[in-house]
Amino acid sequence: MAKTGLLIVSNPKHITKLLSDISKTVQNTLYIQLLSALSDPLGSFHANVFSAPPKFSRTIYSIYSQATQLCNNLDVRVLLSGLKSAVPQIKTLKPIDIVIFDKKYNQIEIDNFIKNKVPNIVLGHKILTVECCASEKIAPEPDNRDEGIYKHVCLGGTFDRLHTAHKLLLSDAILRASDKVTVGMTEENMIHSKILWELIQDIDTRIEKVNDFVTDVCPELTYDIMKISDPFGPAIVDPTMGMIMVSEETVRGGELINEIRRTKNLEELKIVAINFIEEPNPQPKEEHKVSSSNLRLRLLGTLIKPLKNKNIPNKPYVIGLTGGIASGKSGVATHLHNLGAAVIDCDKIAHRMYSRDGPSFQKVIDQFGNDIINFDGEIDRRMLGDKVFNKPVELKKLTDILWPEMAKEINRIIKILPNPIICVEAAVLCQAGWDQFCHEVWITLVPQRDAIQRLVTRNNLDEEQAKNRLESQPSNKEYVENANVIICPLWEVAYTKSQVEKAWGLLQHRLSK
Structure with missing residues (x-):
């Protein structure tokens, strides 16, 4: 397929057939030049149909609308210079690999046209004629909008x-x-x-x-x-x-x-x-008009950032799952488990690390004092949390104790699990550096207002407390910067599941290569 095409249109009424055929011929960019804007050698389709450039508005709308329907994979660009003034040549930023005509011309006309009108054309370019039916007469279309310049x-x-x-x-x-x-x-x-x-x-x-x-x-x-x-x-x-x-x-x-x-x-x-x-x-949750929000929704479950080469074994394949508090990580982990992945819950590992029999128990006591021990001899997580919440220096003391021990345990579990795909679920995956032993990072993403409401409902917090919890962690934007795949559990469970299944299917395709 040609990377960049130039379509010479003698009659815009041919556009439907032209775009249908061209989508199989051009790969990246398609320039469209309405021939009415050009002088000889090929002439124009009907002279003086449009007395002012704004009268082309409906034609341009029709072309872009049909391009959306018929070749949405292409970067279609309708050239406007010639519609506004008599330009001597068709100038494009990208070099032209193929020129497509909507009716037959003799070779001399084509050669002269290419030589005189298309300066940015590659050596070895191709010529294609798409046969269209006889030209209909073009009549001005009524438009009640302003036509002034x-x-x-x-x-x-x-x-x-x-x-x-x-x-x-x-x-x-x-x-x-x-x-x-x-x-x-x-x-x-x-x-x-x-x-x-x-x-x-x-x-x-x-x-x-x-x-x-x-x-x-x-x-x-x-x-x-x-x-x-x-x-x-x-x-x-x-x-x-x-x-x-x-x-x-x-x-x-x-x-x-x-x-x-x-x-x-x-x-x-x-x-x-x-x-x-x-x-x-339009897919579920999408608008019925062409919009950027539709394009962003279609990114969910896809690989939005290339994978880095890491010095880790290819098998098992490890997904790091992270995201902010109340962003739906556990639900996504459950979907992955149902699809066949083993899930390592790092919250549970952390609790084992500072349990009475854990390797970090005494170190945490030595650092934060005996008053964090409850009646059964275990560390009171709530009391420990109060000592470090919104206190970066104290929190770092705790993570310096826990995270290295957790990294050892996570890697130990990865090595002994039989599953070909393993999910490491951790809110602090990237902050702790555990993403370095994951082949790719998936994040869950919900708007802050929704996360606040979830915390109010789930954790029995007031809005101010919930907001403080969220602001003590990385922002959604920071999570996105580390993500290879994004899942948004904002809507019903079935839609979240469909995103995970989409991501899983694409992952299987990547692994098959």
Whole structure:
């Protein structure tokens, strides 16, 4: 398969057949050039159908919507330079491996087109013609949205894992701008209400992806892709802005911006809303529109980070299972046990370490005093906990005693268990360094508010106590940074089980290799 393709479309009504066929030919990126934007040698499909670039909006929507349905594995990019002005060549950031036409041309026309119009093409490129039915006449489609061109257009959002709906929003802004497009990119303080926000790409990555896209599809404009820490950004103070692009669900945000602009005696922005693109195959818990939250949900149970090569035996294969308090580790461990994994519960090992017959008993007594011994001669876990909770220095004294002994015991158990796959369940897996004898790390992840509610219900704590417990441990973000696989037990047990089964199936596939 070719890595990057250039599709030359003489008639957008051919798109359905074209995209269906191309998904089997192109592997990574597909550029689409509407031929109406180009001069000879190939001509245009119907001259002067669209008198202004914004009139292409519905066509662009149709292309990205069908791309979602037919070739969602491809990075589809509709080139916009030629739709806005007479450009001499098709310029792309990525070199073209294959050029695809939607109707037959003679070899001389094709050779001249490639030579004169496609400078960024590889040696040994391929040419493909996808036979389409006779061209239908293209008629302008009615659109009650504003068709004006504005010097400076703005829009904002999170833009996590750039997808077709993002591309549509950005493309519409480009079509309506004559000089400049400003994109406000939400910083971390604004994303905590989003589902699985810890999996949102870092802001520099998001900025890079958006900049790569807009400068690829229309390099002639000026772009300002900036970080914003509030819902309004520069839109409430910049007098040069004339229009704001929004999605259907953020129209009210655009109206609020105009309310603020009025108080500053600034001209109101024209608000243009873009329709959602329908999600073709929504899975449980997913939205019925194309969205970043859907993409994050699909990461659950998958390998999100490459595995490190560790100097440990290949067999048995060890999964380290960790996560914050009340995040559902025990439930996930149970699912793994039912699938055939042996589970090592490190909490139980810790209790054995400082039980009366354990190797750490006397060391803990010597360090923390005889007053932590209860009536039966055992260490009172609650009293010991009170001595170290929210006291980092004292806690380190305890972990310096327990963790090395626990590491020895965990490794001893791993060596004697007969199961080919072993799960080491430990809240402190990475802090204690036990992840070093695990082949991969799985984490459980639930929002802080849900973990607090679980602690209130399960441990009979008030909200303040529960919050303090959570804040004394690593954040969800820190757990994610160490994770190879993420499970989110936020919903019903059956959905958690499906995530574990998905992860287990992918693990079996990795092991088979």
